[in-house]
Amino acid sequence: MSLESRFKSDLEKEKKLTPLLDSYYKSKLKQYSFVRVSDLKQQHKGIDLLFKHKEKIASFYIDEKAQLDYINEDLPTFAFELSYLKNGKEKEGWLFDKKKKTEFYSLITAIYSDEPSSYTSCKITLVNRVKLLAFLNKRGLDKNNIVVKPKQHGKHIINGLREKDEGYLYFSKTNKAEQPINLILRLDFLIRNGLAKRLV
Template sequence: MSKFKSDLAQEDILSRYLDTVYAKKKIEFKRITNLNEQLQGIDLIMTVNQKSYLIDEKAQLHYINTDLPTFTFELSYLKNSIIKDGWLFDDSKHTHYYFLITGIFLKKGKQKLLYSDDIDKIKITSVNRAKLIRHLTSINLSKEKLLHYDFDCRTNKTYGKNNISELNPKREGLIYFTEQLDEEPINLQLRLSYLIKVGVAKRFHY
């Protein structure tokens, strides 16, 4: 199985588990299977008090049985050697909230996610996309400023961690340029505790 197909299979397994989490919370939701809507950053439509919210689920499936304190928000990536906008500032995305799925732990002794009931526990952090972008702008990290940093990283090939003056790298975040993936994504890596502290995120499930 190719890495791409394997990732899709794992996402499908995880989504089945997530559906049971949402159902137990008695939240009205509809999972989206239409590819065009998924490409618009919509995995779920949740309805609360007769208001609908478009949710994009982002999961750390490459870090099973690990609880990372950070999450990465994509600024740009390469496709056929052409630089593309990452999902954070992609105008074609209609996302209202990101559901960041971290701390994916499997039941005792399991190392690979094969079935939805392999999962023992997860964390879900809900991030309001509009609030996040407004907060970043308020600390001088507008789309333009972040894409300027992005351009500098690509031009100078500064792979790995790139500290920036607007964020404390130990408590808040930094820019991370990944070399080992074909897409060479550049991400804004933010601490989940920081997102909650500044009021753009809440712990939805843990």
């Protein structure tokens, strides 16, 4: 599958997933209203949703990230993008990108589907991006010292994280054209350290 056709396929999956996500946001975040952002410039800045508090003057920029490659699977981890290739050139991933205005990630996992055209359930974990970046920085994991391109495809242990119960690096050299380098973090590790909350 080409990069363009893969992108279109992911967009179709996202559209089909949206009604389920919206129903969860409405039922679980009753103190907030939300607006889906359709402006491409805003989306490129990491804003898919705007959560607005109904009583306080507060709003938050949300970037939705869904594990659409793992339908009917419940993975304990999530991939945070550090870098990727575009037209043969290395680009910065969304985690450390200062141009992104994201305040929270809405991580969608355990997406289940009875039929190809509809999704029946999923899990949503809200991650505070500012807290996450500060936590990683305290562990010595920042933009300058974490993104070292591995030579071999697969999992790589990094200083600052315990592989079994916290996280590791993963270099997808062979199975994706973008060859992403991702920081793989366990969801329960994020929740345990006050960086995330399970919404559903």
